[in-house]
Amino acid sequence: MPPERFDRIDWEEHAGSSGFSASINTVAFVLTALSVLALAGYDRLFAAERETVFGALARDVGVGPRFESLGIGADPGALEYLFVITLLLFVWYLLAPLYQNPRMTRYYWDRFTRNRPAVVSLGWLFVVFAGGLLGPLLLSAPQQDVLAGHQPPVYLSIDASNVARCLGETVGGRCHGTWRYPLGTTQAGEGVFRNVVYGMTISMQIAFITTTIVAAIGITFGTVSAYAGGWVDEALMRFVDIVLSFPTLLFFLLILYIYGAGLGMFILVFSLFAWGGTARYVRSKALSIAEEEYVDAARISGASTYRVVRRHVVPNTASSIITQLTLLVPGFLLAEAQLAFLGLGDSGINSWGQLISAGRSDLAFAPWIVLAPGIVLFLTILAFNFLGDALLDALNPKTEAERGR
Amino acid sequence: MRRRSKIGYGAGTRVDRRQWLSMLGAVGAAGLAGCSGDDGGSPETPDNGGGVRGLDGIEERPTVSGTYDTVTSASFTTLNPLYNTESGAGTAIGRALDQGYTFDADDEYVPLLYDMSTDDGEVWVFDVREGLTFSDPYGAVDAESFVYQIEELHQSDWALTANATDWTGVNVERTGKRQFQAELPEPQLLWPESFDPLEYPIPKGVLEPYVDDENVEGLRQDEELLELRFSGNLGAFVLDEWDRGAGTTYTRNDEYYIQDADNWSDLFSNAPYFEGASISVVEEQASRLGALETGEADSASVPPERFEEFDNDPDVSMLQIPQPFNRILSVNMRDNGWNAGPGNLFRYVAFRQAIATAIGTDDLIEGVYRGLAEPHHTWQPAWSRWYPGDDEVPFFGTGDRYGAGPARELATTAFDRSAFDYGFDGDRMVTPEGDQVTLDVYHSAGQETAQLIAEYAAQELDDNLGIELDVQAIDGVRFNNEFWTATPEGGTDTVAGESVRWDAPTPNNPGPRSVTSNEEWDMSLVFGLNTYPRNPLTNAAFFDGANARYNPVGYYPEFDAGGLFERARTAATEEELAAAFADVFVELAREQPYVMLAFGDSLTGYNPDLRGPIEDFANGWNAPGWHFAE
Amino acid sequence: MGLARYVVLRVVWAAVVSLVIVTATFVLMAAAPNPAIQEAATQAALEGGDPQQAVERERELRGLDEPLHVRYLDFLTSIYTLEWGWSDHRSQPVTEALVEGLYYTAQYSIPWTVLTVLIGPLVGVYSAANMYSWRDHAATAFAFFGYAIPNFFFGIVLLLLFGVWLDWIPVVYRTDVAVFSLENARQLALPVFVLVTGSIGAVMRVSRNESAEFRDATFMKTAKAKGVSPFRAYAYHVMRPTLVPLSTTLVSQLLAIFLGSSLLVEVVFGIPGLGRLTFEALVAQDTNLVLGATFVFTFVAVIGNLLEDIAFSVLDPRISYDDR
């Protein structure tokens, strides 16, 4: 059979390949996400009002004791399910691709590790991520014990007059800390260490869920307006202008005061107003990439707009989107902490902001209640910043050229 | 005959008498503290006082020096005397405008602007002091300055003034230039102690234009009233400026009428002894305490966990003042209460006693209040003159009446009485369907002590009664509007066997148990109530029958409450009065209409050089005499 | 001329945006239960009067019984004629309350903005000039330290340290001191410091990344060939082009920070500014004042965006006005 010559190729046959060829990542994601949704559905339908879903599951399946020992006593609410789904998204669309092409990963990793602070930040974020994920499973929620209020951390001590009952020994009018509460306790007697660990979960939830929502809306708006062009682009961008000038904090306070708000509402409102910047950023990136030759080449060879966007525009903007999102996360963490400090946060959860707010009046004689969460929050925000910066440098080809000369 | 009575209440405080919010949610920013203790109670208002470290040891007249600066946590909604309902704003007004009268440390009636006397307790004669003048052009203070505002405003249906409810059914008429009298619907020996007749002098000239066209909006917003420009010689200081966000500043009033008041010793002949005064709004408790330490503030309230620390601090002198506002766990006996299952177990006295038994008051007082609170077993603080005495009052939550055993015993007797078979499955209380009993408890958002107590109660009920309590924070205003009050409907219901009609329903007692608020709730720590140690008769508004004026929880007394309060009303001598009250309080202790927890003391720190504050309930009555030791 | 037409276009657009936000606030507020009516019912009932009739009276007094669109129209007219009604929880006209709040907020936000606009870009360009050296990392760490540390946490710690223990600054914010007095400077030093360290980070990062691109541009080589000193080269040839992209982020950064952190600093340091006023109005559900504050912040944001666009066009000559 003579080799296929250019002019003899039957283009119709090729053009038809617009079938949905989902990559294995997407397949894996859909499967795992469905199983989580099934669990959530089960929880909604069968588990009794106050019973934990795993408990109910164990009861029905008759597996009983083993689950209890696993300590999955936590009763996951809607937020937890959403958090797990965003985690899956993160695993299948960020970690898996890195794993799938090691060469590229090594290349970026080598460039990334040149920036030492970024590596340290990544390490710290991993600690927070692990703490956030495993904390609730290993440690039970902080218990309130009024008589154990204001206990000092293990190697420190406090004036006995400020403490109702000292758990450690009292030496020379000063009460010393114990290992039972390594970082001391709040006025309500809750362990600060346990609170900080549970705070990690809240911070991770905020970080992942908000970025997912912002990314989803931002990317769609950005690519659509970049690609649609004309009056659609104009309209979308004007809408983005409006969203950008919304006084977000004020609106959240309004909603809070009229309809009451928990962590879920906070995440929803703040991410619904925060995607403006991402949309603009994605649009500018998409526009500049749309001009690249390879996009024209793809279009000439019959690729549909969706395919061009899906295959070329989004992956190329992906790197800068990730960078932009990492720089958004600190803003959300700060916002949650600020609201908690104002006494408007969701007082039912153990976030770092709640802890700082709880300990702020005791700063003079029990500084650890505020310092522990304050420092952890500070390190996490700093880490996100350094990580964002390092990603910016690592993924931006131009900086490579400059340094080389 | 001058009426004699022992118990007084810090005058000049226009606290909404019946209820105080553990958080000033209804009227101000987060965090009560105000200028009173962390849990409400008698704010130190510089009116007058005597006693221990007070002024009695001083002979020669003090010199005028320095300024008296205090800090408060919530800004003032209004300084308009007719419409103010906040204790913080009351203090701010009190600096520049005195009220009718007050009570000294021995609870003696001390006339300020007018003297009150009565023969039969039914007709009271008011004699206005001579020489009281408003700022010009409003001229002298006379009977009309009080009668006009009572008849035209308080008893009108359009003015909606703060003191409107005090004068319902009272017939007031002028009997002289500076004398008027009031005829009560039924005799009250302790009428002044109820603070109903306590009024500010308001010039008629300011009010007339608004009364003519019933313009309530204009009256609320009147500049003369808001800036207290008419105060003349009626206040220790003159209001300079009210900066809404920052607080108020005053300068000394040189012709303060007390200087030549005959019934005040010449110690007060050049009162007040400060060049000026100021009240600063400081929301951060840490800053208020910092100001106290650095001397920028001459007085501030201190939380229990730092009382001892400040007490040992040479730069601060601490006062622990008992106060009558209680900390209670209200249980909703109406139809929208008890959402854990069928029926409503709160309606049975035994179940309420079980709850009281389950919550340990000793640990509560030691843990939350660091020992700086009085136990609360009946509707009177122990130091009150009308307290029946420890031996007669049944105690719950302490001694042998505390713990899982006695609590469960009481709970089971309640189960037997109820038509549904609730029970215990192991250590968990379960509903007839077998699920664990789960209730919710609301506390005011942003209030540390309230949250602490809610979580403590939840833990105690879980350990001792196997009830799971879900702690919820809520904003005071929202709780008041959606949970606590309801639109009055009235109706009839059988209470302890006889039929009772709700003919004058109020939002706080909209009708029988079938009439409920918009939102359902089980337990609440949001509101504490006043126990009126000076005039316990005022408690009739809570308990003299299921249709009493203030009964949001739908409590149906099972003892003859009406009869007992009638006996007290008609008592001729104080012994009779004391005996009647003793019976009332023993019954209330037994029936626990509200699960009674504690009376937190008001803890206030003062500038050590300040002479005048006393560790007594009437602290502040002799404020005009306060001064800095040289 | 392109610029005039462009500015007019943007101003009109700004008005439209503010209208949209104002309407959104109106709808949100209209849907909420009005506490004033509630209170009227309670008061009336307390006197044994008829609560229904009191509610009617209150609604009619407040004009709440007219159809929605009529209420909306005179709501709009009252907005743009600056009759914003009476603030119940502060007992003063809303406009007067806002002016009072703005007076105190301006005293610390003007120095804060000036310092941020000065220090931010300088640190950024300095850091870009020494890209990847330890100076770069040090400058970045300094800028991000301020940004990362939550300002309320930083505030209470510093207040305790300098106010209560060292007694260098007053703990209670006094309003009776003259604006330009040393006393006022002493009490505003800490809030401004906390805010400036907080806002430098964002501005510095943008100016670092933007100026990094210009650092090796060909016109820098031209400048060097012309004998221009490195300092002057950075000051003129790098700074000016950096300001172009920086102007867009500068305004939006400052606006976002303006409401958020200024509110917290005001709460921590007890400054009776616009932030705290808004917060207390919300807590007390003082509808008129909340609406008033929302308009102020909306107008500030809208005008901020407007200035941002105009600055962008003026600074970068390549942008012609009509195609923006």
Add this chain to the structure above:
Amino acid sequence: MTDEPLLRVEDLTTTFETDAGRLVAVDGIDFSVEAGETVCLVGESGSGKTVATESITRLIKEPPGHIEGTVRFEGRDLADCAEPELREIRGADVAHVFQNPQDALNHCYTVGWQIAEAIRIHEDVGRSEARARAIELLGRVGIATPGARIDDYPHQFSGGEKQRVMIAMALSTNPDLLVADEPTTALDVTVQAQILRLLDELKTEYGMGVLFITHDLGVVSEIADRIVVLYAGKVMERGSAADVFERPSHPYTRQLLGCLPGIGPPSAGGIPGTLPDPTDPPEGCRFAPRCEHAVEACFEGGQPEAVERSPGHRVSCIHYHDGYDESVLGEPPTRLGLADPKAEEDTRTGGDADDG
């Protein structure tokens, strides 16, 4: 003219410290430029010609760059001048014009401002006087209505016009030496000719020395007085225009000339092979690996000593050393109908700039 040439570069070596190790861009080259003379530095891209010129006034960023060797300019060795002293020379005595006019000008400032800046840095003149001189310079370099265009921004000029502005800026302080780094490569042919003619006129008018860098032998043949052939950082051959064009000696020069259309055999095409890796240059003659006539000796020792075939014409090839036969290299490519720049009568264009 003193006997000292305007610029004499001896043993100039420029290296770069990069992640991939030490890169030797220029490896000990010598050349000189006389006042009023145009010297062409010729070589393929990557031969180090740009680095060489930028090393003269140390425009190279040090670190990572590092410059050694002597650069005598007007009696002073620039190598040991301190930075401030160098700044005095840059722009005043030595001026540069770069290859890509597009972004050689700062888009945020008017053309007038940028030219005035060059003037006011070196001379203490008022703003208005500097502006006037800038307008006059714009006119001289052929910009129409300079008075109006002075306040335009770079983006309002075409590529050719921008290059004229660059030239105006370079001349604003009457430099003695003009370094033009492929000024016409980025321009289309017609504009290229105009710019070359302009440069030639200004050279004689200002009496400047011009160091012209290009890889385009067509341009060299038009304007060069003397030519220096560079390959991989080393000088292969240098001499007068006539020496190099008529008697190309070094095999690399011959192959270069061979590539010129109209000279070499039509199917000559490019030179096979690629430039050596600058981080580890080959032993012996740099061109050996690609030289047809390379013999064993070519690969040993350093670059062969430069032999002087005629005064000023030196070539660094082993075959010219004694003991070797240069005829091995065969006949140099003949010049078919190549226009001799000197012969043509130039037509003067543009304004009548009289003073220097």
